[in-house]
Amino acid sequence: MKxxxxxxxxxxxxxxxxxxxxxxxxxxxxQLTSLGIGCVIGAGIFVVTGQAAHDKAGPAIMLSFxxxxxxxxxxxxxxxxxxxxxxxxxxxxxxxxxTLGELAAWIIGWDxxxxxxxxxxxxxxxxxxxxxxxxxxxxxxIPFVMSKTPFDYNPALGRLVxxxxxxxxxxxxxxxxxxxxxxxxxxxxxxxxxxMVGIKLAVVLFVIAVGAFYVDPANWRPFAPFGxxxxxxxxxxxxxxxxxxxxxxxxxxxxxxxxxxxIGFDSVSTHAEEARNPSRDIPIGILASLVTCxxxxxAVAAVLTGMIPYDKINIDAPVADAFRQKGLPWAHFIISGxxxxxxxxxxxxxxxxQPRVMLAMARDGLVPPGFFGAVHPxxxxxxxxxxxxxxxxxxxxxxxxxxxxxxxxxxxxLLAFAAVCAAVLVLRMxxxxxxxxxxxxxxxxxxxxxxxxTLLLMFSLPKENWWxxxxxxxxxxxxxxxxxxxxxxxxxxxxxxxxxxxx
Numbered sequence: 001m002k003x004x005x006x007x008x009x010x011x012x013x014x015x016x017x018x019x020x021x022x023x024x025x026x027x028x029x030x031q032l033t034s035l036g037i038g039c040v041i042g043a044g045i046f047v048v049t050g051q052a053a054h055d056k057a058g059p060a061i062m063l064s065f066x067x068x069x070x071x072x073x074x075x076x077x078x079x080x081x082x083x084x085x086x087x088x089x090x091x092x093x094x095x096x097x098x099t100l101g102e103l104a105a106w107i108i109g110w111d112x113x114x115x116x117x118x119x120x121x122x123x124x125x126x127x128x129x130x131x132x133x134x135x136x137x138x139x140x141x142i143p144f145v146m147s148k149t150p151f152d153y154n155p156a157l158g159r160l161v162x163x164x165x166x167x168x169x170x171x172x173x174x175x176x177x178x179x180x181x182x183x184x185x186x187x188x189x190x191x192x193x194x195x196m197v198g199i200k201l202a203v204v205l206f207v208i209a210v211g212a213f214y215v216d217p218a219n220w221r222p223f224a225p226f227g228x229x230x231x232x233x234x235x236x237x238x239x240x241x242x243x244x245x246x247x248x249x250x251x252x253x254x255x256x257x258x259x260x261x262x263i264g265f266d267s268v269s270t271h272a273e274e275a276r277n278p279s280r281d282i283p284i285g286i287l288a289s290l291v292t293c294x295x296x297x298x299a300v301a302a303v304l305t306g307m308i309p310y311d312k313i314n315i316d317a318p319v320a321d322a323f324r325q326k327g328l329p330w331a332h333f334i335i336s337g338x339x340x341x342x343x344x345x346x347x348x349x350x351x352x353x354q355p356r357v358m359l360a361m362a363r364d365g366l367v368p369p370g371f372f373g374a375v376h377p378x379x380x381x382x383x384x385x386x387x388x389x390x391x392x393x394x395x396x397x398x399x400x401x402x403x404x405x406x407x408x409x410x411x412x413x414l415l416a417f418a419a420v421c422a423a424v425l426v427l428r429m430x431x432x433x434x435x436x437x438x439x440x441x442x443x444x445x446x447x448x449x450x451x452x453x454t455l456l457l458m459f460s461l462p463k464e465n466w467w468x469x470x471x472x473x474x475x476x477x478x479x480x481x482x483x484x485x486x487x488x489x490x491x492x493x494x495x496x497x498x499x500x501x502x503x
Contacts, residue, residue: 005101005103006490026274026276028276028277029284032275032284033268034194034197035285035349036285036286036293037197037201038194038346038348039345039349040261040290041200041201041204041293041342042200042339042345042347045261045297046318046320046339047122047123047129047316047318048126049061049301050316051318052258054311054318055249055315056250056254057224057253058223058310059220059305060225060228060250061251063255064251064252065255065297065301066294066298067252068258068457072262074447075418077441078440078447080287081283082420083282083283083286083438084279084282085427085437093108093109095427096108099426099427100426102485102491103480105364106361106366106480109357109360111412111473111476112357113358114472116354118412119413120175120350120354120393121397122397123346123347124171124175125168125171125400127174130317130340131340132170133317137329144164146169147168148165149163150162150166150167153401167398171394171397175393178344178351179387181348182352182355183376183381184381196341196348200338200341200342200345206334207335208296208300208303211304211306214307214328215303215306219306220305225310227250228250229250230460231250231253231459231460232460232462248462252456253460257410258297259413262293268286279437280437282438283438300319307325308325317336320336351393355385355386358385359375365484365490366480366484367483371385410461411458417454418450420450421448425447428443
């Protein structure tokens with residue numbers, strides 16, 4: 001049991017950067033901030049905002065973004081401290097390995113695989129819907145049987161219903177195309193993302209500026225039709241209303257759903273090994289992207305719910321459809337096109353991040369290093385795991401509906417954030433004199449608030465999310481005890497004399 005909690009030393013983590021099998025340091029603060037914004041601004045504004053307002057919170061979705069944003073600030077400060085201290089690939093997985101031990105690191109790493117894979121699938125679904133809206137303005141629509149997933153969750157009935165379609169073909173195609181781009185290299189991917197982020201921000205500002213003229217304050221009444229709570233414990237509602245399927249409703253329930261929109265700043269830390277000056281650039285990238293995106297989220301939510309009543313929002317393409325309902329087809333065209341570009345950048349960054357976590361786990365021997373640890377000799381990218389992820393994302397995006405995907409990814413994200421906040425507490429006590437180029441302020445209040453706020457949002461998710469998480473983690477435990485524990489390189493090193501700095 002003691003060996004389940006063996007930890008990596010900070011010296012070991014730094015030595016990993018000295019080998020040949022490492023990634024290129026080519027990203028500066030502007031590119032890292034762009035990656036963060038590229039991952040945050042997209043499906044959150046153009047897709048999930050509509051679902052959360054329609055199903056969970058109404059106009060109070062504006063406060064939901066404030067609550068979720070505050071929880072993210074606490075976690076972001078902890079992420080920034082860790083990323084500047086240990087600038088290696090792996091994000092929360094690596095941080096947990098250095099503080100909470102191997103078993104906890106495996107749980108977090110396995111959880112991150114779920115987070116990035118499912119999030120990518122949800123974003124690919126959102127991209128498909130906006131792409132179809134955009135192309136329909138000047139081309140015939142693709143056949144219905146290839147335009148949607150074969151089933152969807154109906155919140156009014158509280159169950160799954162058939163859609164009559166067979167698969168979501170555009171979601172599958174965009175995933176395949178981005179997989180090829182990502183294999184080509186991080187520099188090319190970052191440049192592609194920076195261009196898309198510029199276009200996306202211009203469209204978001206267009207939505208706010210033009211949509212403000214069509215806001216009717218009457219649409220904000222009632223402001224919180226489902227109430228301000230929506231708290232639950234493992235799916236059992238404690239405070240607030242419940243939906244037809246027993247799921248919690250209200251402002252807090254909305255915050256738990258739209259938390260999906262904030263996972264982009266987490267992806268910045270996965271690229272610490274590719275940052276030119278990680279101790280400075282990673283904190284800048286994390287905090288700048290988070291603050292920028294939170295302000296824009298609240299503004300777009302206010303415009304969207306002010307333009308049309310919350311129960312008339314189209315959850316598949318809410319922003320573009322709001323302008324269509326107002327008789328602005330030209331704006332509908334611009335927004336649909338901008339959303340296609342914007343959501344593409346989100347999908348790119350999400351799919352860019354997950355193989356970096358797999359690379360870190362492969363270096364530790366917890367997953368097969370010959371496959372997941374392979375770095376392309378020319379492009380210097382983890383190409384094999386990138387291809388595998390592309391296959392999984394294509395399958396999930398083509399056949400699972402948005403409502404299931406968006407809720408499933410949130411619980412994994414929240415668990416990872418809570419673990420990082422806890423890891424900061426542990427490392428401050430075990431290594432108080434370690435050099436920290438960036439320190440989370442007001443210790444220990446910030447990490448404690450991060451843990452508390454993320455757990456509060458986790459408890460506001462429907463019970464189905466907890467069951468899915470338990471099944472995923474149980475599968476992870478089986479893999480760890482039958483493979484990872486037996487092949488752990490850190491465990492094997494315990495049989496050797498310690499190197500300087502590891503005592």
